[in-house]
Amino acid sequence: MTSERPLERPLLLVEDSDPDAEALLRVARKLPLSAPVVRVRDGESALDYLFQRGEYVGVPRPVLVLLDLHLPGIGGQEVLTQLRADPTLRSLPVIIFSNSSQKADVSAAYAGGANSYLFKPDGPVELQEAARALECFWFSAALLPGPEDASG
Numbered sequence: 001m002t003s004e005r006p007l008e009r010p011l012l013l014v015e016d017s018d019p020d021a022e023a024l025l026r027v028a029r030k031l032p033l034s035a036p037v038v039r040v041r042d043g044e045s046a047l048d049y050l051f052q053r054g055e056y057v058g059v060p061r062p063v064l065v066l067l068d069l070h071l072p073g074i075g076g077q078e079v080l081t082q083l084r085a086d087p088t089l090r091s092l093p094v095i096i097f098s099n100s101s102q103k104a105d106v107s108a109a110y111a112g113g114a115n116s117y118l119f120k121p122d123g124p125v126e127l128q129e130a131a132r133a134l135e136c137f138w139f140s141a142a143l144l145p146g147p148e149d150a151s152g
Helices: 018-030 043-050 076-085 103-111 124-141
Strands: 011-014 037-040 064-067 094-098 116-119
Touching (some): 011 043, 018 124, 043 076, 076 094, 094 103, 103 116
Parallel strands (some): 011 037
């Protein structure tokens, strides 16, 4: 096979909290998720990964981005803004996964082009339910753009 299928591309997790990332990665391993999960810890690394700069030159484009809003340095909203401003990346699905349920954060995320906004649940059972819903919709029901849609 010469072309890459979307589910063979990684899901990019942009999360600065080690406990939140580890919990989500534990849940992801239990799901029938065929996409590998790549984690970066801050907005600058997310942009480097998405734009294939520095240590991320040549990495595959992600199939989906799971983005925390409150990151050190460059925040999630700025990552979203830069991603949506780029013609090669603007079709990439971005799911905000945040501890914030403030209306201003939710509104700004959608206004900035987020495809959905998930509140980070507190407990492991709720986290597993959120991850299962994410997997069920985005990796089973939804049609995702192919790599040619996110690479120009």
